[in-house]
Amino acid sequence: MTCIKIGMTLACVLALTACDDFRGNNSGLNGNGSGVDPSLTDVNNPTSVGYFNQTIGDRVLFQVDQSILTPTAISTLDGQVSWLLENTNFTTTIEGHADEQGTREYNLALGARRANVVRDYLVSKGVAANRIDIVTYGKERPLAVCSIEECWSKNRRAVTLVATGLLD
Amino acid sequence: MIINILHLLILAVLFGFPAQSQENSGPLRIEITEGIIEPMPIAVTQFLAENAGAEAFASQLTDVIIRDLAGSGLFRNIDPSAYIGSISNFNAPVSFPDWKAINAQALITGAVNLTSDNQMVVKFRLFDVFGQENLIGLQFAASSQSWRRMSHKVADQVYARLTGEDPYFDSRVAYIAEEGPKNNRKKRLAVMDYDGANPRYLTGSEDIVLAPRFSPNAREIIYTSYETGVPQVFLMNVDTLSRRVLDSERNMTFAPRFSPDGRNVVMSLSNGAKSDIYSFDIATGQKLQLTDTAAIDTAPSYAPDGSQIVFESDRGGGQQIYVMSANGGSAQRISFGKGRYGTPVWSPRGDMIAFTNINNGRFHIGVMRTDGSDEKLLTGSFLDEGPTWSPNGRVIMFFRETQGSVGAPSLFSVDITGQFLKMVPTLTFGSDPAWSGLLE
Numbered sequence: 001m002t003c004i005k006i007g008m009t010l011a012c013v014l015a016l017t018a019c020d021d022f023r024g025n026n027s028g029l030n031g032n033g034s035g036v037d038p039s040l041t042d043v044n045n046p047t048s049v050g051y052f053n054q055t056i057g058d059r060v061l062f063q064v065d066q067s068i069l070t071p072t073a074i075s076t077l078d079g080q081v082s083w084l085l086e087n088t089n090f091t092t093t094i095e096g097h098a099d100e101q102g103t104r105e106y107n108l109a110l111g112a113r114r115a116n117v118v119r120d121y122l123v124s125k126g127v128a129a130n131r132i133d134i135v136t137y138g139k140e141r142p143l144a145v146c147s148i149e150e151c152w153s154k155n156r157r158a159v160t161l162v163a164t165g166l167l168d
Numbered sequence: 169m170i171i172n173i174l175h176l177l178i179l180a181v182l183f184g185f186p187a188q189s190q191e192n193s194g195p196l197r198i199e200i201t202e203g204i205i206e207p208m209p210i211a212v213t214q215f216l217a218e219n220a221g222a223e224a225f226a227s228q229l230t231d232v233i234i235r236d237l238a239g240s241g242l243f244r245n246i247d248p249s250a251y252i253g254s255i256s257n258f259n260a261p262v263s264f265p266d267w268k269a270i271n272a273q274a275l276i277t278g279a280v281n282l283t284s285d286n287q288m289v290v291k292f293r294l295f296d297v298f299g300q301e302n303l304i305g306l307q308f309a310a311s312s313q314s315w316r317r318m319s320h321k322v323a324d325q326v327y328a329r330l331t332g333e334d335p336y337f338d339s340r341v342a343y344i345a346e347e348g349p350k351n352n353r354k355k356r357l358a359v360m361d362y363d364g365a366n367p368r369y370l371t372g373s374e375d376i377v378l379a380p381r382f383s384p385n386a387r388e389i390i391y392t393s394y395e396t397g398v399p400q401v402f403l404m405n406v407d408t409l410s411r412r413v414l415d416s417e418r419n420m421t422f423a424p425r426f427s428p429d430g431r432n433v434v435m436s437l438s439n440g441a442k443s444d445i446y447s448f449d450i451a452t453g454q455k456l457q458l459t460d461t462a463a464i465d466t467a468p469s470y471a472p473d474g475s476q477i478v479f480e481s482d483r484g485g486g487q488q489i490y491v492m493s494a495n496g497g498s499a500q501r502i503s504f505g506k507g508r509y510g511t512p513v514w515s516p517r518g519d520m521i522a523f524t525n526i527n528n529g530r531f532h533i534g535v536m537r538t539d540g541s542d543e544k545l546l547t548g549s550f551l552d553e554g555p556t557w558s559p560n561g562r563v564i565m566f567f568r569e570t571q572g573s574v575g576a577p578s579l580f581s582v583d584i585t586g587q588f589l590k591m592v593p594t595l596t597f598g599s600d601p602a603w604s605g606l607l608e
Contacts, residue, residue, distance in 0.1 A: 108378075112438040
């Protein structure tokens with residue numbers, strides 16, 4: 001498994017949100033990145049984090065208790081691949097998440113499995129493995145808080161966080 | 169005769185009492201079976217303060233003892249307003265007819281003495297009222313700061329004598345204290361007495377912490393923390409709070425549990441798409457892979473003799489419970505009921521496995537024999553999860569999370585017969601309880 005080292009400091013300066021995510025805080029999960037260098041959040045700038053998050057799409061969703069990539073997910077990931085192959089100064093951390101309908105340990109393993117599926121896909125399409133880190137949050141970081149499928153479907157996700165940091 | 173029960177903390181002295189037995193109708197004993205409907209009526213009389221300093225402690229001690237015994241569901245304390253007799257001298261003979269008249273099966277009397285250096289002596293006696301027999305006479309001495317533990321020790325003695333079972337009141341629980349909204353929950357590692365008293369926080373809330381487990385002597389805790397950015401199992405000394413990551417490599421590790429001898433920790437290690445079970449030698453750091461399938465293998469728990477491990481796996485397609493040798497190898501599936509099964513925990517008696525069952529969108533805490541037979545679901549709700557056994561294997565604590573946007577977890581306990589469900593009080597939301605063994 002790879003990890004951010006030198007990149008952490010740089011990533012904190014340039015993209016606070018992504019760094020918060022890596023530390024397990026919830027503040028930046030939507031990837032809005034307000035208050036940081038505008039070139040990173042300007043959704044009209046194709047090389048920005050904001051463009052990646054909103055136009056390319058930073059997340060893919062999964063079916064209940066599954067880690068199979070849906071056609072929609074593959075389409076999103078193909079966009080991520082193209083972007084990452086063009087913007088080689090960015091590295092990624094892929095967060096795997098589960099909904100609340102599972103036990104804690106199982107959901108940690110399921111989140112890891114989901115993050116791993118996304119990593120494997122990106123790598124299979126040419127993104128260097130050493131640019132990708134993964135982390136599972138299990139059911140610890142829900143985005144949507146209601147206890148019905150409408151919320152659960154948003155929480156069963158893998159989020160690709162990009163930052164201008166180095167992984168080693 | 170002096171028995172050193174708590175190292176130097178509590179000294180217990182057995183003392184006799186003049187035999188008064190007139191009629192003997194067999195030993196006073198409450199049989200814990202499937203169908204206890206009537207708790208045994210007992211009279212726990214107000215402990216006497218033998219000097220002025222002891223007054224504040226005497227009634228609190230009595231309250232804790234009553235709460236322990238009544239809280240087990242096996243005993244009912246008779247309200248003092250019904251008393252005919254009274255206890256004004258700890259050493260005076262007991263007038264049994266007064267206690268028979270109110271149908272007290274057992275009578276507990278006690279006295280507290282506080283010395284100038286804050287040492288406290290607690291004496292108590294347990295009587296079989298109808299047998300007119302003094303069953304126990306004991307005294308404990310310790311710092312007055314330990315008055316709650318002394319109360320639990322008294323209740324433990326009574327519980328053990330009247331049930332024939334090992335006791336469980338003098339024990340602690342490690343858990344996760346939770347605060348804040350559901351989408352920004354702050355979690356801290358905490359420990360408390362089994363009844364929720366004396367809570368103490370062992371970590372801040374900067375990093376997510378999960379699922380603590382006590383070492384066999386309750387001096388150390390293993391838990392999962394995101395302190396390094398990914399979930400990793402940490403080993404913490406409860407007294408010094410010093411801690412370290414168990415795996416020297418930067419792997420995602422979780423779901424740890426100590427071996428019965430405290431030398432090894434068994435846990436899950438994330439390995440690509442799969443999670444495998446490893447055992448870690450705490451002293452040498454050496455790790456041994458115990459499972460190797462494409463599946464999620466997690467939530468391992470040792471049998472009390474250390475020979476086997478129960479764990480959950482989705483190797484058969486869904487989350488189910490398996491048993492394997494402590495050295496790994498082939499595993500036998502034991503859960504065959506409806507739905508998914510996870511978080512198996514081997515009972516300290518060795519005869520049962522507690523688990524979480526998920527079926528039709530509801531979560532249950534249940535127990536089964538170690539071969540999977542005699543399954544019984546004890547609870548059910550939107551989310552009941554994470555059972556942990558009392559030191560004597562009679563009670564299970566778990567957490568129950570309510571649903572919806574303001575949903576939050578609380579700790580509950582339930583008897584293994586499925587009776588006496590009750591909430592365990594915590595200052596914050598609480599989850600992931602882990603019961604210690606009986607304290608030494």
